Amino acid sequence: MDTKIAVVEKGAITRVGALFVEAFGHTPALLVSDGNTLGIGGFALIQSLEQQGIQVRQCCFAVLPQVYADEHSIERVRLSLAQDASIAVALGSGTLNDITKRASFEVDRPYMVVATAPSVDGYTSYGAAVSIKGFKQTLPCNAPTAVVADTDILCCAPMPMIGAGFGDCMAKFTAGSDWIVADQLALQPIREDIWKMVQTPLRKVYAEHKDIANRGHRSVGLLFDALSASGFAMQVMHDSRPASGAEHLISHIWEMEHLEMDGLPVSHGFKVAVGTLAMSFLYEMLPRMDFSTIMHKPVESWEERKESIEQAFFFAPALLDQILPIAKSKFLSGDALKTRRKAILRALPNILRRCSVQLPPFRELRQAMAEVSCPLTYADINTTKENFLHAIRAAQMIRNRYTLLDLLYEAGFLEEALKAFDQNIF
Numbered sequence: 512m513d514t515k516i517a518v519v520e521k522g523a524i525t526r527v528g529a530l531f532v533e534a535f536g537h538t539p540a541l542l543v544s545d546g547n548t549l550g551i552g553g554f555a556l557i558q559s560l561e562q563q564g565i566q567v568r569q570c571c572f573a574v575l576p577q578v579y580a581d582e583h584s585i586e587r588v589r590l591s592l593a594q595d596a597s598i599a600v601a602l603g604s605g606t607l608n609d610i611t612k613r614a615s616f617e618v619d620r621p622y623m624v625v626a627t628a629p630s631v632d633g634y635t636s637y638g639a640a641v642s643i644k645g646f647k648q649t650l651p652c653n654a655p656t657a658v659v660a661d662t663d664i665l666c667c668a669p670m671p672m673i674g675a676g677f678g679d680c681m682a683k684f685t686a687g688s689d690w691i692v693a694d695q696l697a698l699q700p701i702r703e704d705i706w707k708m709v710q711t712p713l714r715k716v717y718a719e720h721k722d723i724a725n726r727g728h729r730s731v732g733l734l735f736d737a738l739s740a741s742g743f744a745m746q747v748m749h750d751s752r753p754a755s756g757a758e759h760l761i762s763h764i765w766e767m768e769h770l771e772m773d774g775l776p777v778s779h780g781f782k783v784a785v786g787t788l789a790m791s792f793l794y795e796m797l798p799r800m801d802f803s804t805i806m807h808k809p810v811e812s813w814e815e816r817k818e819s820i821e822q823a824f825f826f827a828p829a830l831l832d833q834i835l836p837i838a839k840s841k842f843l844s845g846d847a848l849k850t851r852r853k854a855i856l857r858a859l860p861n862i863l864r865r866c867s868v869q870l871p872p873f874r875e876l877r878q879a880m881a882e883v884s885c886p887l888t889y890a891d892i893n894t895t896k897e898n899f900l901h902a903i904r905a906a907q908m909i910r911n912r913y914t915l916l917d918l919l920y921e922a923g924f925l926e927e928a929l930k931a932f933d934q935n936i937f
């Protein structure tokens with residue numbers, strides 16, 4: 512693992528200087544922050560570094576317009592790093608961490624992050640979720656060498672950021688179910704050690720949701736630990752499978768569409784929260800679908816499929832060059848599709864049995880997410896029912912990660928399943 516130091520505790524901000532020296536020696540530091548995060552922990556952090564004799568330069572983004580993880584922000588930090596041999600210390604949450612992570616990688620240096628909110632699991636993951644020329648992607652780069660989170664600061668984070676982290680954490684329920692599906696179809700076996708790293712802390716966080724809603728120190732720390740554990744699992748596996756399933760693919764579509772609310776991008780955790788509830792709902796419907804007709808369900812030709820994909824991404828035709836080859840590589844037809852449908856039929860009883868253990872009931876999960884200020888449906892993230900259904904369909908088209916959406920599409924049940932959204936609380 513790239514991450515050698517992970518400290519989550521009350522008052523941790525005062526230990527940043529000592530931890531920096533432990534990780535990097537007496538190298539100068541570049542503090543990467545924005546106007547908000549600088550006010551939250553900047554003074555204590557700089558003091559802690561200077562007490563260790565570390566020289567500190569700053570790269571501070573404005574509060575407005577809100578900083579975005581794109582090629583321009585990354586270049587700004589990279590150019591600042593290139594001025595000397597500084598090691599970056601990101602003080603912030605997902606966006607500032609992703610910018611700093613990628614910029615450090617581009618100049619071949621390690622970095623440290625001091626988290627200001629338990630808002631995302633990307634602190635400890637090895638890639639950076641950034642948008643290059645408008646296309647959301649995970650660019651390769653190393654995970655931070657040191658991760659520090661002061662629970663005094665985490666507990667004071669705005670409630671929507673705690674809700675976002677809770678949503679990103681609850682996503683591991685449906686991501687786990689998607690991994691069970693891939694495991695049962697012998698497409699990607701579950702690694703038990705990695706599974707436990709993610710799923711055990713997830714359950715602790717779920718059980719403590721009321722205390723998280725009340726900003727309890729210990730439980731907010733548990734939420735940060737669970738999010739960190741997801742990042743560590745991805746580092747060990749070199750794959751985001753343990754932490755990300757169809758709920759994240761749905762959020763990627765909204766990221767490509769630059770979904771905004773009140774003029775600001777909707778947070779990763781909020782998009783993922785709505786995606787998680789959508790997938791949880793589809794999983795709950797699965798036992799009620801009659802799969803006995805699976806071998807007689809209509810099939811699409813590649814030409815029809817290609818046309819649907821072109822229509823789905825009408826909003827960004829430039830993305831089709833990247834999307835179509837992936838969609839083609841996972842498109843099954845003829846005997847290959849028949850074989851897959853037979854495999855789905857055989858695997859279904861085990862998928863249903865394992866997922867019924869894996870997932871909390873939809874309504875119970877929804878209630879817990881409501882208590883921790885997560886958005887629950889499309890209207891809460893400023894979109895429409897039509898766009899919501901479009902995002903679910905499009906999510907199945909974009910990546911090679913096998914999820915329940917792929918199973919439903921290949922089985923010929925996806926449209927039927929989506930119709931059910933019309934007749935319920937969504």
Ligand SMILES: [Zn+2]
Nearest residue numbers: 632679779783
């Ligand atoms: Zn996530």
